[in-house]
Amino acid sequence: MEMKAHAVKGRRRANPYLDLETYDPEADLMVLNLGPQHPSTHGVFRLKLYLDGEIIVKVVPFVGYLHRGVEKLCEKLTMVQLVPIVDKNDYVSPMMNEQSLVMAFENLLGVEVPRRARYLRTVLAELQRIASHLLWFGAFAMDLGGALGGGATLFMYCFRERELILDLFEELTGCRFHYNTHIIGGNRHDVPAGWAKKVHSAIDTIEVRLKEYETFLTTNDIYIERTRGIGIVDGPLAMDLGITGPVLRAAGIDHDLRRDSPYHCYNEIEVRVATAMAGDCEARGQVRIAEMRESIRLVRNLIDGIPEGSLGSRKPIKTPLAEKAPEGHAYAAIESPRGELGVYVIGGGNNRGASPYRLKIRSPSLHVLACLPYILPGHSVSDAVAVLGSVDPIMGEVDR
Amino acid sequence: MNPWVRGLIYAVVITNVFLTITAWSIWFERKFSGRMQSRLGPTFYGPMGLLQPIVDGIKLIQKEFLIPATADKILFVIAPPLTVVLALGTAAVVPFSADIIAADLDIGVLYLLALGSLTIIPVWMSGWSSNNKYAMLGAMRAVAQGVSYEIPLVLASLVPVILAGSMSLSDIVRFQMKHGWFAFWPPGPGFFAFLFFLPASLAEANRIPFDIPEAESELIAGVSTEYTGMGFGLLYLAEYLHTLVISAVASVLFFGGWDGPFAPGLHWMVLKTLALFAGIFWVRWSLVRFRSDQLMTICWRYLVPGGLILVMSAGLWVHFTRGGG
Numbered sequence: 059m060e061m062k063a064h065a066v067k068g069r070r071r072a073n074p075y076l077d078l079e080t081y082d083p084e085a086d087l088m089v090l091n092l093g094p095q096h097p098s099t100h101g102v103f104r105l106k107l108y109l110d111g112e113i114i115v116k117v118v119p120f121v122g123y124l125h126r127g128v129e130k131l132c133e134k135l136t137m138v139q140l141v142p143i144v145d146k147n148d149y150v151s152p153m154m155n156e157q158s159l160v161m162a163f164e165n166l167l168g169v170e171v172p173r174r175a176r177y178l179r180t181v182l183a184e185l186q187r188i189a190s191h192l193l194w195f196g197a198f199a200m201d202l203g204g205a206l207g208g209g210a211t212l213f214m215y216c217f218r219e220r221e222l223i224l225d226l227f228e229e230l231t232g233c234r235f236h237y238n239t240h241i242i243g244g245n246r247h248d249v250p251a252g253w254a255k256k257v258h259s260a261i262d263t264i265e266v267r268l269k270e271y272e273t274f275l276t277t278n279d280i281y282i283e284r285t286r287g288i289g290i291v292d293g294p295l296a297m298d299l300g301i302t303g304p305v306l307r308a309a310g311i312d313h314d315l316r317r318d319s320p321y322h323c324y325n326e327i328e329v330r331v332a333t334a335m336a337g338d339c340e341a342r343g344q345v346r347i348a349e350m351r352e353s354i355r356l357v358r359n360l361i362d363g364i365p366e367g368s369l370g371s372r373k374p375i376k377t378p379l380a381e382k383a384p385e386g387h388a389y390a391a392i393e394s395p396r397g398e399l400g401v402y403v404i405g406g407g408n409n410r411g412a413s414p415y416r417l418k419i420r421s422p423s424l425h426v427l428a429c430l431p432y433i434l435p436g437h438s439v440s441d442a443v444a445v446l447g448s449v450d451p452i453m454g455e456v457d458r
Numbered sequence: 459m460n461p462w463v464r465g466l467i468y469a470v471v472i473t474n475v476f477l478t479i480t481a482w483s484i485w486f487e488r489k490f491s492g493r494m495q496s497r498l499g500p501t502f503y504g505p506m507g508l509l510q511p512i513v514d515g516i517k518l519i520q521k522e523f524l525i526p527a528t529a530d531k532i533l534f535v536i537a538p539p540l541t542v543v544l545a546l547g548t549a550a551v552v553p554f555s556a557d558i559i560a561a562d563l564d565i566g567v568l569y570l571l572a573l574g575s576l577t578i579i580p581v582w583m584s585g586w587s588s589n590n591k592y593a594m595l596g597a598m599r600a601v602a603q604g605v606s607y608e609i610p611l612v613l614a615s616l617v618p619v620i621l622a623g624s625m626s627l628s629d630i631v632r633f634q635m636k637h638g639w640f641a642f643w644p645p646g647p648g649f650f651a652f653l654f655f656l657p658a659s660l661a662e663a664n665r666i667p668f669d670i671p672e673a674e675s676e677l678i679a680g681v682s683t684e685y686t687g688m689g690f691g692l693l694y695l696a697e698y699l700h701t702l703v704i705s706a707v708a709s710v711l712f713f714g715g716w717d718g719p720f721a722p723g724l725h726w727m728v729l730k731t732l733a734l735f736a737g738i739f740w741v742r743w744s745l746v747r748f749r750s751d752q753l754m755t756i757c758w759r760y761l762v763p764g765g766l767i768l769v770m771s772a773g774l775w776v777h778f779t780r781g782g783g
Contacts, residue, residue: 211491
């Protein structure tokens with residue numbers, strides 16, 4: 059896989075293991091614990107900042123405040139019980155969690171997915187990507203300023219559009235958020251009558267509004283001042299840390315699992331991957347807006363062409379809880395809105411019964427947080443909040 | 459009438475009017491922002507939620523006023539009332555019409571600027587005494603910002619003073635009644651001075667896009683992080699009061715105060731003040747925030763030199779049109 063298309067050139071990184079004595083023995087550094095309870099840490103995340111005045115000298119991130127033992131739980135519950143459990147990991151795009159888990163089980167069991175289900179999954183994934191990026195944009199505006207001001211206005215607008223997508227999901231699955239709509243070998247809920255028409259009208263609305271947001275991103279001077287050249291993640295750093303998703307693409311590295319390692323029905327359609335060159339907060343915003351536009355295009359192309367056929371490849375199993383996870387291992391990765399969301403599962407065969415022997419979730423948010431100690435030093439506290447918002451971490455996914 | 463009695467009556471009336479307007483301006487802002495964000499805003503109490511400020515006040519009074527164990531107790535307690543007193547004090551010299559003015563000082567503009575810059579002190583007091591890092595950072599930013607923006611504010615207010623040849627606010631209005639509002643005539647200095655005055659005074663009052671001292675996404679709530687109950691309420695109230703006074707002063711300095719046709723002067727003054735006030739809300743609910751150092755850059759690199767040029771051009775205008783002294 060060729061990944062270095064036109065990567066951002068390596069630049070001087072901050073030393074995350076900086077010895078404060080060597081920095082300046084005389085300096086009167088202030089230690090500021092940003093989080094775990096703080097309005098803009100996107101959940102419970104703690105950044106220990108060493109400040110010289112208001113300039114960050116050293117950053118130590120702490121994760122684990124939202125650890126719920128999901129992976130251990132996965133060893134105890136049966137495979138069919140796990141789908142609603144992992145729904146809660148990346149709570150901004152639950153569809154993606156379900157899809158990666160179910161795909162890993164399908165690989166383990168050797169189950170084929172019918173074409174209709176694969177198409178439907180693609181549509182759901184792209185709609186979810188739009189919803190997730192919209193939420194990111196609103197939250198990022200709020201990070202930039204004004205939970206009681208302009209940021210909140212943008213936040214409300216983004217939620218208004220996201221609501222359209224949640225309504226579509228609600229009609230399809232009965233749930234607004236934690237859908238539990240994927241099963242091993244297919245999908246649980248079939249497309250209701252008239253759904254495609256509603257999808258069309260929803261994405262038409264979103265496309266119009268998206269133009270307004272793009273205008274904001276490209277013409278608002280304050281936004282540009284706050285994001286341009288801030289928190290640059292260069293290509294080599296992103297690849298060293300295993301960063302994927304929009305942050306990687308904003309660093310100029312052309313990598314997208316939808317195109318490079320197709321799953322669902324991505325091999326039948328063309329995905330145009332958006333990249334940006336700068337690697338800063340502004341570039342990450344541009345990439346996400348372009349991805350939303352691309353998702354709209356994909357949904358528009360796919361929604362009318364969902365093939366006829368059955369939604370599940372298997373006959374309903376009488377006792378799904380007793381279905382054994384065979385011996386062996388399997389990995390499935392999908393391009394979630396945050397990057398490569400992978401599930402690695404080891405089946406225990408007869409010894410473990412219906413639960414996996416071990417299940418590991420590779421979450422993109424955890425990897426993206428690793429870049430903070432490298433890029434934050436030299437910026438101010440305000441920038442720390444902006445950078446944290448721009449990489450879009452979801453704590454439920456980081457800690458699992 | 460005895461000037462002392464008259465002053466006292468006006469003080470009581472103006473204080474109460476200002477506090478009442480401020481309380482309902484919070485309702486107005488919530489309604490306004492709600493409509494801007496495709497929400498409804500307050501609807502529960504009274505028609506269109508009009509009783510919301512009363513309910514908010516009762517809620518704040520009921521809450522316990524917590525004093526952190528490590529706080530400097532005296533400073534912590536007196537800082538919020540002091541902010542309100544200083545904000546209200548500026549209202550004393552604002553002329554609402556030809557004869558409704560609590561104290562028609564000869565040095566009205568100077569008094570306004572002096573009290574305005576004093577407001578930094580209670581903000582610093584509250585930030586320092588909270589003994590909280592976020593409050594401390596917020597207070598540091600507030601002082602840096604307040605001191606810097608003082609200069610363009612003074613320069614912008616000097617323009618009407620030079621043009622009218624007086625520091626008394628009512629004299630400035632009378633001059634505008636005769637020669638036209640400074641925002642429109644003479645073309646140039648007056649209007650640009652207004653454009654400088656508004657952001658500079660917003661920065662002094664810590665309003666978005668200059669509300670960096672209480673940037674809630676970075677510093678939780680800045681200086682008011684540790685305040686609860688009415689202590690928080692007063693800080694909040696002072697911010698709105700300050701904004702209201704700014705709108706009143708801007709309409710006096712640049713839009714002719716009580717000057718206007720067909721209606722009593724008071725009506726025009728209130729109309730202009732509230733229009734500017736709503737304009738400030740509009741700005742607040744549509745912009746994101748600058749970073750602290752960018753704000754300083756704007757002040758020192760653009761507003762201060764620009765203000766100096768404005769003062770000079772106003773002086774030249776006076777010199778050449780009236781033959782100056």
